Amino acid sequence: MERDADVVVIGGGIVGCASAYYLARRRLRVILVERAAVAGEQSGRNWGFVRQQGRDPLEVPLMMESSRIWRGLEQELGADLEWLQGGNLALADTPERMALFEEWLAVARQFGLDTRLVRGHEVADLAPGMAGSWAGGMYTATDGHAEPAKATEAFRRAAVTHGARVYTRCAAEAVLTGGGAVSGVVTEQGEVRTTRVVCAAGAWSARLVRSLGLSLPQRWVRATVARTTPAPPITRAGVWGPKVAFRQRKDGSLNLAAGGATDHDVTLESLRHLGLFLPNYWKNRKLFRFHVGRPLARDLARLWPWSAARRRPLLYDRDEVTPPNPNKVRRSLREFQRLFPGAQDLSVVRSWAGYIDVTPDLVPVLGEVGSPRGFILATGFSGHGFAMGPIAGRLVSELVVDGKPSLDLHGFRLSRFAETGAGKPRSVL
Numbered sequence: 413m414e415r416d417a418d419v420v421v422i423g424g425g426i427v428g429c430a431s432a433y434y435l436a437r438r439r440l441r442v443i444l445v446e447r448a449a450v451a452g453e454q455s456g457r458n459w460g461f462v463r464q465q466g467r468d469p470l471e472v473p474l475m476m477e478s479s480r481i482w483r484g485l486e487q488e489l490g491a492d493l494e495w496l497q498g499g500n501l502a503l504a505d506t507p508e509r510m511a512l513f514e515e516w517l518a519v520a521r522q523f524g525l526d527t528r529l530v531r532g533h534e535v536a537d538l539a540p541g542m543a544g545s546w547a548g549g550m551y552t553a554t555d556g557h558a559e560p561a562k563a564t565e566a567f568r569r570a571a572v573t574h575g576a577r578v579y580t581r582c583a584a585e586a587v588l589t590g591g592g593a594v595s596g597v598v599t600e601q602g603e604v605r606t607t608r609v610v611c612a613a614g615a616w617s618a619r620l621v622r623s624l625g626l627s628l629p630q631r632w633v634r635a636t637v638a639r640t641t642p643a644p645p646i647t648r649a650g651v652w653g654p655k656v657a658f659r660q661r662k663d664g665s666l667n668l669a670a671g672g673a674t675d676h677d678v679t680l681e682s683l684r685h686l687g688l689f690l691p692n693y694w695k696n697r698k699l700f701r702f703h704v705g706r707p708l709a710r711d712l713a714r715l716w717p718w719s720a721a722r723r724r725p726l727l728y729d730r731d732e733v734t735p736p737n738p739n740k741v742r743r744s745l746r747e748f749q750r751l752f753p754g755a756q757d758l759s760v761v762r763s764w765a766g767y768i769d770v771t772p773d774l775v776p777v778l779g780e781v782g783s784p785r786g787f788i789l790a791t792g793f794s795g796h797g798f799a800m801g802p803i804a805g806r807l808v809s810e811l812v813v814d815g816k817p818s819l820d821l822h823g824f825r826l827s828r829f830a831e832t833g834a835g836k837p838r839s840v841l
């Protein structure tokens with residue numbers, strides 16, 4: 413492994429790989445280290461929705477630029493990403509939910525985004541054959557979907573083509589500083605000297621940055637996905653219903669995800685920043701299922717002074733399988749078949765889960781932290797960062813190379829939590 417780099421990127425998800433790509437394209441010497449496998453976590457396990465609609469207004473300008481990048485990405489990276497610009501349709505089963513969408517249209521108008529409300533036959537036209545009586549929906553024709561692992565891997569490959577070095581099964585164990593600035597990274601394969609570090613470590617970021625004295629409020633939420641056998645063409649749109657969300661892949665199979673409560677595996681981390689998370693937890697308490705089990709037991713075992721996990725905490729669970737919630741798998745197929753009674757032959761061939769890194773206001777942390785100098789956070793994408801991966805990577809490269817980003821990142825600063833508290837989530841999906 414090289415011992416010097418202009419930038420070290422920590423994390424081989426879409427954000428880290430896109431950052432490495434844009435940085436390498438600007439001729440920097442880039443090293444990316446990944447504790448397990450590229451696209452091994454969220455970036456290889458997500459639904460694949462590339463959605464501008466329904467977001468916090470802060471994210472919309474970034475996401476519109478990301479969407480523009482997505483449209484030309486297969487050509488830019490020279491790879492098949494199964495990109496399909498089929499639109500995104502969010503369904504409302506109650507007038508209250510429809511009113512929420514209606515309110516969000518003001519955000520779309522503010523930024524000139526092509527989101528519109530749809531009702532009656534328009535819903536039926538977008539998802540032919542779908543049963544159910546809908547108050548209506550919100551549709552954005554320029555949204556799309558893509559294959560998560562393919563997109564992340566394509567960014568990795570393109571980064572390497574431009575000279576980046578990528579090391580897998582190589583965790584960053586500590587970030588070194590001197591004189592108030594970043595000076596290097598200790599990795600599993602030795603030390604690298606650098607003055608710039610990008611933390612794109614997803615759900616592990618809070619633990620990693622704590623040793624730098626940075627307090628990053630972040631929770632893990634376990635999200636489950638089911639994959640079906642192939643079906644005849646149903647819809648080109650990504651569909652987000654109240655009880656099930658789905659998209660049809662190129663080979664006809666569907667990714668399904670059940671709505672309802674999300675799974676939170678209690679760990680010692682759950683006790684941190686309670687003040688920031690509790691108000692929204694309490695307000696939405698019906699939307700969470702808390703599980704006390706193996707992840708907490710593992711954390712407690714780590715407290716044991718002789719435990720290997722205590723000595724090298726960022727390595728210890730990298731080969732574990734994140735268990736999908738079987739109830740959710742069953743429910744997602746049942747709900748899908750309720751919507752499409754003709755799809756009774758479908759069955760689930762695979763299911764999996766991933767840990768989402770959630771911030772209190774459901775908006776990422778993106779930008780330089782100030783102290784130590786040279787340290788950039790690109791994390792906390794709160795369940796919708798696959799779509800933002802390309803623009804997040806490009807903005808990281810602008811921060812490093814130009815010293816300032818082309819889009820306003822003020823609202824994404826880490827210090828917002830200390831300055832104004834938890835903030836109120838403003839996304840409607």
Ligand SMILES: Cc1cc2nc3c(=O)[nH]c(=O)nc-3n(C[C@H](O)[C@H](O)[C@H](O)COP(=O)(O)OP(=O)(O)OC[C@H]3O[C@@H](n4cnc5c(N)ncnc54)[C@H](O)[C@@H]3O)c2cc1C
Nearest residue numbers: 423425426427447455458459461584614766796797798799
């Ligand atoms: C089930 C599910 C469905 C989702 N659906 C969507 C969707 O439809 N659309 C959407 O936009 N988003 C979706 N998301 C969210 C999206 O997947 C994430 O926001 C996005 O992938 C985040 O990318 P990332 O690169 O920040 O994180 P990750 O992909 O999690 O990558 C972080 C990487 O850092 C590595 N790492 C951690 N610590 C270290 C260390 N110390 N040293 C080296 N490496 C380290 C990890 O191993 C990991 O590979 C979904 C997520 C899940 C789980």
